Structure formats: C-alpha cells, structure tokens
Amino acid sequence: MAIHIPGLAAICVFYIIILGVGIYAAWKNSRNKKADSEDLMLAGRSLGLCIGIFTMTASWVGGGYINGSAEAVADLGILWCQAPIGYSLSIACVGVFFAAKLREKCYTTMLDPFQIKYGEFMAAFLYLPALCGEIFWTGAILNALGATLSVIVDLDTNTSIIISAAIALLYTMLGGLYSVVYTDVIQLVCIFVGLWLSVPFAFTHKSVESVGTNATENWVKSVDTADIGVYIDAYLLYIFGGVPWQVIIQRVLSSRTVKIATTLTYVAAFGCFTMAVPAVLIGIAGASADWNQTSYPKPEEIPEKWSMILPLVLRYLCPDWVAFIGLGAVSAAVMSSTDSAILSSSTMFARNVFGAIWFKVTGRKVSETATIWVMRISQIAIAILATALAITVKSVYYLFYLCSDIVYVILYPQFVCVVYYPLSNTYGAVCGIILASLIRFLGGEQSMGFQPIVEFPWYSKERGQLFPFKTLAALAAFAGIILVSKLTDFLYEKGYFSEKVDIFRCFYNKAKTGIELKDRSTGKSGQNNPGFHPDLPSGNRKKYIISHD
Structure with missing residues (x-):
C-alpha cells in the first residue's frame, strides 16, 4: 500500500x-x-x-x-x-x-x-x-x-x-x-x-x-x-x-x-x-x-x-x-x-x-x-x-x-494497608504478596495460553474461570497483611519475638532512610512518620514519632 x-x-x-x-x-x-x-x-x-x-x-x-x-x-x-x-x-x-x-x-x-x-x-x-x-x-x-x-x-x-x-x-x-x-x-x-x-x-x-x-x-x-x-x-x-x-x-x-x-x-x-x-x-x-x-x-x-x-x-x-x-x-x-x-x-x-x-x-x-x-x-x-x-x-x-490486573491483585492491598493500617509491617506485606501471587498464578490466564492449575467454582473448559478469583487474591492479600502484621506486633510486645529474629528490622527502625519529605513550594517539611526509637534500651522500646526530613 x-x-x-x-x-x-x-x-x-x-x-x-x-x-x-x-x-x-x-x-x-x-x-x-x-x-x-x-x-x-x-x-x-x-x-x-x-x-x-x-x-x-x-x-x-x-x-x-x-x-x-x-x-x-x-x-x-x-x-x-x-x-x-x-x-x-x-x-x-x-x-x-x-x-x-x-x-x-x-x-x-x-x-x-x-x-x-x-x-x-x-x-x-x-x-x-x-x-x-x-x-x-x-x-x-x-x-x-x-x-x-x-x-x-x-x-x-x-x-x-x-x-x-x-x-x-x-x-x-x-x-x-x-x-x-x-x-x-x-x-x-x-x-x-x-x-x-x-x-x-x-x-x-x-x-x-x-x-x-x-x-x-x-x-x-x-x-x-x-x-x-x-x-x-x-x-x-x-x-x-x-x-x-x-x-x-x-x-x-x-x-x-x-x-x-x-x-x-x-x-x-x-x-x-x-x-x-x-x-x-x-x-x-x-x-x-x-x-x-x-x-x-x-x-x-x-x-x-x-x-x-x-x-x-x-x-x-x-x-x-x-x-x-x-x-x-x-x-x-x-x-x-x-x-x-x-x-x-x-x-x-x-x-x-x-x-x-x-x-x-x-x-x-x-x-x-x-x-x-x-x-x-x-x-x-x-x-x-x-x-x-x-x-x-x-x-x-x-x-x-492486564495492566490493572497486576496492580489490583498485588499492589492495591499493599497500598491501602501502608496508608491506613498503622500496624502493617514487612512480614505482613511479604505474606500478602505470596498469597495474592499464588492464587493469581493458580487461576491461570487462558488469553496468554497459560492454563489454570486450580479450577475454581463454576469453571468452564470453554469459557475458563468464571469465579472472581482475582478479587479473591486481593482479599487474601489483605488478610495476610493484617493478620501477620498483627501477630508479629503482638509477639514482639509480649517479648516472644526478639530483635535477633527480626530479619526485616521492623521493630528497630533507623531514623535515617535517605528520604527527604519537604514541600519545596512552601519550604515546610512533611508530617513526621511513626516508627520506633533506635536508642531506647532493649525490652523497653516504645513507639514514638521519628522525623525523616
């Protein structure tokens, strides 16, 4: 032509x-x-x-x-x-x-x-x-x-x-x-x-x-x-x-x-x-x-x-x-x-x-x-x-x-929890990612030629998965983040979860992260962010406000 x-x-x-x-x-x-x-x-x-x-x-x-x-x-x-x-x-x-x-x-x-x-x-x-x-x-x-x-x-x-x-x-x-x-x-x-x-x-x-x-x-x-x-x-x-x-x-x-x-x-x-x-x-x-x-x-x-x-x-x-x-x-x-x-x-x-x-x-x-x-x-x-x-x-x-599929299943639950759930931590986040990814993977994607490993309710060989399993994956992520974060926080507060096994350092945050939070249009710093004071004695550590500016 x-x-x-x-x-x-x-x-x-x-x-x-x-x-x-x-x-x-x-x-x-x-x-x-x-x-x-x-x-x-x-x-x-x-x-x-x-x-x-x-x-x-x-x-x-x-x-x-x-x-x-x-x-x-x-x-x-x-x-x-x-x-x-x-x-x-x-x-x-x-x-x-x-x-x-x-x-x-x-x-x-x-x-x-x-x-x-x-x-x-x-x-x-x-x-x-x-x-x-x-x-x-x-x-x-x-x-x-x-x-x-x-x-x-x-x-x-x-x-x-x-x-x-x-x-x-x-x-x-x-x-x-x-x-x-x-x-x-x-x-x-x-x-x-x-x-x-x-x-x-x-x-x-x-x-x-x-x-x-x-x-x-x-x-x-x-x-x-x-x-x-x-x-x-x-x-x-x-x-x-x-x-x-x-x-x-x-x-x-x-x-x-x-x-x-x-x-x-x-x-x-x-x-x-x-x-x-x-x-x-x-x-x-x-x-x-x-x-x-x-x-x-x-x-x-x-x-x-x-x-x-x-x-x-x-x-x-x-x-x-x-x-x-x-x-x-x-x-x-x-x-x-x-x-x-x-x-x-x-x-x-x-x-x-x-x-x-x-x-x-x-x-x-x-x-x-x-x-x-x-x-x-x-x-x-x-x-x-x-x-x-x-x-x-x-x-x-x-x-x-497809672009929203990935974001909805994996990223959306993480985003909501990090903004709205103060107790959320890295252990919960990892658990949420694993659960969401697993369910999404097991459901397959027939449009890409990837057949499902698990046939959810109402599955049809001609039409594929008819159950809203992507929403199930997102809900599983929410559950994993909330429950595991709550559990690890409880175990730490009771002394069952020591700093020696805290591989993600969730309960021993450092004040410096390399992030500057400042509104350059006004010159004002952003609100402080919750964390744990790194200098308090072990076993007597309390939650307080850390500035990351």
Whole structure:
C-alpha cells in the first residue's frame, strides 16, 4: 500500500508541534531554575487546579483508553465496556481516600510510604508490579497508535510505534513533568475536538442506517448469568486496580495545596468519563455499519479486526480531512499517556530503587545530577520495553485490562494497608504478596495460553474461570497483611519475638532512610512518620514519632 502523503504530512505537523511545546517547557524551566530532580519529578509542587485537571485527565485518557473503549463496545457490547466507568471511579477513590493523606505528608512518589515503613528493599520489590502495570499500559497506548496510523495513513505499524515512542521519550527526558504538563493541555484539547468532530460524520454515513436496528446483536449485547462473577471481578479490577498508579499519584503530589490535590481528582474523574463518550459512540457506529457499503476492501474480515474499529471508522466512515483530525486526537491521547507513564516509572526507579539502595549501601544520598541521569537512562529502558510489547501484542483492550490486573491483585492491598493500617509491617506485606501471587498464578490466564492449575467454582473448559478469583487474591492479600502484621506486633510486645529474629528490622527502625519529605513550594517539611526509637534500651522500646526530613 502507498503511504497517504496528506495524512502523513498532517501527523508530522502535529508531532512537530507537540515536540516543540515539550522542548520549550524544558528550556523555560532550565532558564529559571537549576537542575533539580524533584522539579523534574513534581514540577516544584506548583500545579494549580486548572492545569492539574488537564494533566490528570490527559494522563488517564490514552490511546488504549480511546481505542480500547471503541473495541470493547464493537466486540463485546456496551455493557462490557467497563474501563471508562471503572477508571473514572478509581480517580474519584484517590481523591476521597488518598489525596489529602499523601499530599500533606509531602511524599514524592507512591512508594515513599513503603520505603519509610517497610524499608528500602521491600519498596524496591514493590516497584516491580508498578513497573509491569506501567509497561503494559504504555504498550496498549502505543499499540493503539500503530493500528491507527497503519489504517489511516498506511504507515507501517512498527515504524509508527517506534517514532511515536521516541518523540514522547525525547521531550520527557528533557523537561520532566514540566514538559508533560505543557503538552497535556494541547493534547487533551486535540482529543476532545478530534473525536467529537468524527462522531456526526460516522453516524450519518450511508452504511449506518440506524443504530437501533439489531442493537442487541450489534452493540448492546448482554451479560450472561454465568459471567456475573467475571463481570464483577472486572469492575472491581478497574476501580481499585486504577488507584495505586504513580501517574495519578504524581499529579496529586505535584499540586500546590492539599485542597487542589483533592479537588482536581473529582473533576478529572468526570473528565475521564466524558472523554470516553465519543469513543463509545464511534464503537457503536462501527458495530452498526454495513461494511459492504463502504470502500473497505475486505468487509467480511471486520469481526476479526474489532481492535482496529476506531481507526477503521475514521478512515472509511468519515471524510479524509476528518480522519486526519481524528488521527491527531488518537496521537494526542497516545502522547499524553506515554510521556506520563515513562516519567512516573523512571521517577520511582530513581528515587525508591536506585537512590534508596545506594543510600542503604553507601550511607550517602545520590547527587542531583546522578539522579537526573538515572531517570533518563531508565526512561530509555522503559520506552524500549513498552515499544517491544506494543509490537508483539495485538489486542489493545487486552493489554489495557492486564495492566490493572497486576496492580489490583498485588499492589492495591499493599497500598491501602501502608496508608491506613498503622500496624502493617514487612512480614505482613511479604505474606500478602505470596498469597495474592499464588492464587493469581493458580487461576491461570487462558488469553496468554497459560492454563489454570486450580479450577475454581463454576469453571468452564470453554469459557475458563468464571469465579472472581482475582478479587479473591486481593482479599487474601489483605488478610495476610493484617493478620501477620498483627501477630508479629503482638509477639514482639509480649517479648516472644526478639530483635535477633527480626530479619526485616521492623521493630528497630533507623531514623535515617535517605528520604527527604519537604514541600519545596512552601519550604515546610512533611508530617513526621511513626516508627520506633533506635536508642531506647532493649525490652523497653516504645513507639514514638521519628522525623525523616
């Protein structure tokens, strides 16, 4: 197929604008401030309400969110398009339960409380599920863009994925959160305008006579009684598996005040749901269309290409100029989430993995320059991994689902307990990870060809696990964390658990962790954190407040 030159020119112009804005933001920040890793991570904790709403909404509304929602409606029906509602509620949950608590303590990443409470190595271990989630998320985003460019511009999928990832990587490396925030504003506007502009043209195409005709078969469909367990499991996964994400927590922690941090989450939750509406409508149009009346060369293959339904609708149900604007919307969605995911993962690695372990081993904090370079090198590695995943996995919605699966089962119970359960300790955390991982592993993943080892209730050979075993795994993690933490605390208080067998040093915390908790926008330190005084005599040790500033 010949490359569509006008479409290629349009996308090149868009990429140049985004890259230019990102580089301008980096240049502007470098003129005003000296190189500072926290500025790159949190933009100096200077986000106001308006810009915060834009950047938080844009971070969640990625290519996987847009393309995946359209795919779910066309393939499974609107009742199974759970991600928009689930992820919107997840942001609201962050605002209600976590935003104020995290922001007022002046954390830099969501792994900071783990590092303070459980130690450096446990925080570094919990980085792994967070990293996997980010890579799967970014892979879904890039996959969506590759499919869109291949349909509308006839550009090779792999080439478009690599170029898009490289551009997002470049301006993120240069400007950190400053570049990400500046570009998010432009990208969100492009998404809104581009998708809504496409909807009326798609619905008025001659092949789409009436979306109400055969709606039950085409795009409404139904949820079988046997699938109720899976249906509930998926909703809980999206809602609570969408909470412990650094891309969201990073916006909360970057806010100027606690009030702004909570308010922007509520508005962004509504914004995320609203931004999914045109994508859902496009999915409905694609599912309702008679593709034999379009210029698509192989209409009989459409049911096998639901993952590409959004770009197919833009290309074959809309005029070329509308398709190019819609392509800009998808590209904007991809960029807005790719840069956020790359930045958030590299932030946690530089601060909570490399920086923490370096301090543990040497007793010295990593210099600002070294931290910045560690961030940049890790950004390159993360972008390469996500790009490779996007090239090898074809279903956008599957990647979209899988990223929250890992976070929900392993990370969410840990996150809730470290924030809300004062007695939680490393022993409980380890037990929670083991229980959750074991149940999740035994349940298998048939979409990846991994057959279940244990057949939970209602198992079907044709449809797989129908029991909500992922929620069971998360609940098991909660039980393990709470019960084992309570038990070890009780044994220590009674003198049955001595310091000699306290291998994780849970009851002998050191005051220095290498973490600085300070609000640089106000100059004030964060709230002190609970621990145990290291200098009190053995057997007479009492809980008290330790400052980690």
